[in-house]
Amino acid sequence: QPNIIAVANQKGGVGKTTTAINLATALAAIGKKVLIIDLDPQGNASTGFGIDRSKRKLSSYELITGEADIAAVLAPTAVPGLYIIPSTIDLSGADTELVTMSRRAYRLRDTLEFDPSLGNFDYVLIDCPPSLSLLTLNALTLAQSVLVPLQCEFFALEGLSLLLRTIERVKSTYNGSLAISGVVLTMFDKRNRLSDQVAKDVRGYLGDVVFKTVIPRNVRVSEAPSHGKPALLYDHRCSGSQAYMRLASEILKRERKA
Amino acid sequence: QPNIIAVANQKGGVGKTTTAINLATALAAIGKKVLIIDLDPQGNASTGFGIDRSKRKLSSYELITGEADIAAVLAPTAVPGLYIIPSTIDLSGADTELVTMSRRAYRLRDTLEFDPSLGNFDYVLIDCPPSLSLLTLNALTLAQSVLVPLQCEFFALEGLSLLLRTIERVKSTYNGSLAISGVVLTMFDKRNRLSDQVAKDVRGYLGDVVFKTVIPRNVRVSEAPSHGKPALLYDHRCSGSQAYMRLASEILKRERKA
Numbered sequence: 001q002p003n004i005i006a007v008a009n010q011k012g013g014v015g016k017t018t019t020a021i022n023l024a025t026a027l028a029a030i031g032k033k034v035l036i037i038d039l040d041p042q043g044n045a046s047t048g049f050g051i052d053r054s055k056r057k058l059s060s061y062e063l064i065t066g067e068a069d070i071a072a073v074l075a076p077t078a079v080p081g082l083y084i085i086p087s088t089i090d091l092s093g094a095d096t097e098l099v100t101m102s103r104r105a106y107r108l109r110d111t112l113e114f115d116p117s118l119g120n121f122d123y124v125l126i127d128c129p130p131s132l133s134l135l136t137l138n139a140l141t142l143a144q145s146v147l148v149p150l151q152c153e154f155f156a157l158e159g160l161s162l163l164l165r166t167i168e169r170v171k172s173t174y175n176g177s178l179a180i181s182g183v184v185l186t187m188f189d190k191r192n193r194l195s196d197q198v199a200k201d202v203r204g205y206l207g208d209v210v211f212k213t214v215i216p217r218n219v220r221v222s223e224a225p226s227h228g229k230p231a232l233l234y235d236h237r238c239s240g241s242q243a244y245m246r247l248a249s250e251i252l253k254r255e256r257k258a
Numbered sequence: 259q260p261n262i263i264a265v266a267n268q269k270g271g272v273g274k275t276t277t278a279i280n281l282a283t284a285l286a287a288i289g290k291k292v293l294i295i296d297l298d299p300q301g302n303a304s305t306g307f308g309i310d311r312s313k314r315k316l317s318s319y320e321l322i323t324g325e326a327d328i329a330a331v332l333a334p335t336a337v338p339g340l341y342i343i344p345s346t347i348d349l350s351g352a353d354t355e356l357v358t359m360s361r362r363a364y365r366l367r368d369t370l371e372f373d374p375s376l377g378n379f380d381y382v383l384i385d386c387p388p389s390l391s392l393l394t395l396n397a398l399t400l401a402q403s404v405l406v407p408l409q410c411e412f413f414a415l416e417g418l419s420l421l422l423r424t425i426e427r428v429k430s431t432y433n434g435s436l437a438i439s440g441v442v443l444t445m446f447d448k449r450n451r452l453s454d455q456v457a458k459d460v461r462g463y464l465g466d467v468v469f470k471t472v473i474p475r476n477v478r479v480s481e482a483p484s485h486g487k488p489a490l491l492y493d494h495r496c497s498g499s500q501a502y503m504r505l506a507s508e509i510l511k512r513e514r515k516a
């Protein structure tokens with residue numbers, strides 16, 4: 001069975017989608033079979049792989065409602081070995097619809113847990129929306145671990161303790177095996193004292209939970225989605241791409257140790 | 259009655275809170291009486307004014323549930339003429355709780371519309387969370403206009419048409435007088451071609467709806483919240499503070515013409 005990782009942080013704009021896209025690509029480049037599930041109604045992860053909105057007939061919405069299985073919603077990407085379950089605008093109603101559904105926190109797990117297609121993958125990455133809503137709860141209930149992108153900014157640091165408390169609550173109520181895969185510092189700007197300060201604070205607070213790999217602020221990374229490509233395809237030599245390759249090998253190393 | 263502006267965009271990290279805090283401060287500096295309502299469970303706007311979490315007894319949550327009025331939840335800030343209704347973690351349950359409440363889209367409006375304290379203010383700014391959830395819907399139903407901060411990045415541009423369609427839907431279903439106050443470009447980096455490209459695309463698409471004032475990326479702006487102060491108090495001479503002062507006068511100029 002695959003290693004299922006939710007990429008989550010309720011703070012907006014911290015690099016969840018960028019990390020899900022580029023880490024998935026880096027893992028595929030190393031030879032892993034990877035599935036990315038776009039669980040954000042904005043659909044940025046789907047756009048980041050160039051999946052046209054008109055081609056997203058079925059999506060992660062149908063997984064939540066149980067109307068479809070992986071085989072029915074799966075789409076290939078330009079990256080060999082990497083598949084995506086795209087999201088559509090239908091998903092923006094899901095949070096409200098889920099409130100009155102039975103087993104509302106387990107919908108994604110109930111649909112996927114025994115889906116035979118899951119066995120085709122080594123890694124599943126779930127890109128979460130910027131909230132601690134029922135969609136994110138569904139991802140945390142399905143996943144074995146949570147990867148937390150953390151922008152090196154003050155407001156992002158403020159939200160971290162709320163997120164960690166939420167993960168603990170999900171672990172005790174919905175998913176006993178949920179662990180923290182790690183916290184990855186994103187958009188680190190070495191010219192900026194604040195980045196350093198936040199990095200020191202987080203490492204002091206969380207120690208080895210924080211990945212050694214730091215993702216630098218790198219304009220090539222933010223240009224790539226406008227070409228419908230992950231940074232690793234758009235410019236594999238840029239500092240952002242190199243950092244995501246290092247993050248992939250650090251995750252694999254942690255796996256082997258565990 | 260005050261001019262009520264919702265600062266909203268479902269894309270995360272585009273500068274909603276930073277714009278709400280600094281525009282409110284700039285309007286107060288020009289002599290307006292301003293109220294800021296923190297409607298984001300993250301509570302970044304409250305932190306940005308140095309309101310300690312332990313002091314936030316009553317909050318915007320009690321406005322949504324109708325348990326309190328403005329006078330009961332109001333808190334002063336360090337800026338003369340500027341008051342805040344802080345948010346607490348209670349608000350993170352509001353989206354789910356609201357689904358089954360009566361008049362769920364009108365809760366904020368029902369509580370505030372006839373509140374006598376409202377008449378003490380010239381402007382009310384509502385800082386919205388990064389989603390098109392019931393909390394944001396409550397803000398859009400109460401407000402007369404929406405100010406949309408737009409980060410000069412590709413993913414942020416992608417979300418704009420979804421937001422504009424949502425505003426149209428709210429206008430026809432819940433609040434016929436809702437208008438767009440304008441779109442303000444944020445975190446503009448003149449060294450970066452992508453910023454220019456996004457700015458050109460948005461102006462081409464929306465014309466004069468886009469404010470002439472552009473907010474530059476400026477590290478002093480992101481440092482200010484860690485001191486519990488708006489950028490205008492932390493460093494009034496920096497390029498970010500100057501831009502927010504210009505934005506305030508541009509808004510006042512648009513008001514006079516309207």
Ligand SMILES: Nc1ncnc2c1ncn2[C@@H]1O[C@H](COP(=O)(O)OP(=O)(O)OP(=O)(O)O)[C@@H](O)[C@H]1O
Nearest residue numbers: 012013014015016017018130216217218222270411
């Ligand atoms: N390392 C980086 N260098 C430069 N820009 C980056 C980097 N990582 C992300 N970005 C840009 O920052 C913005 C925010 O990143 P992204 O959209 O991935 O965050 P998110 O957490 O998924 O946002 P949301 O909360 O809206 O889902 C995007 O425009 C992205 O292109």
Ligand SMILES: Nc1ncnc2c1ncn2[C@@H]1O[C@H](COP(=O)(O)OP(=O)(O)OP(=O)(O)O)[C@@H](O)[C@H]1O
Nearest residue numbers: 012153270271272273274275276388474475476480
């Ligand atoms: N002009 C600017 N220059 C530099 N940094 C900025 C600027 N505006 C905002 N920031 C920083 O960018 C980050 C995102 O801004 P902010 O938190 O205001 O966005 P938001 O849209 O309110 O986010 P969320 O979607 O989580 O509510 C913050 O860390 C903030 O300090």
Ligand SMILES: [Mg+2]
Nearest residue numbers: 016017040044
């Ligand atoms: Mg995202």
Ligand SMILES: [Mg+2]
Nearest residue numbers: 274275298302
């Ligand atoms: Mg905010």
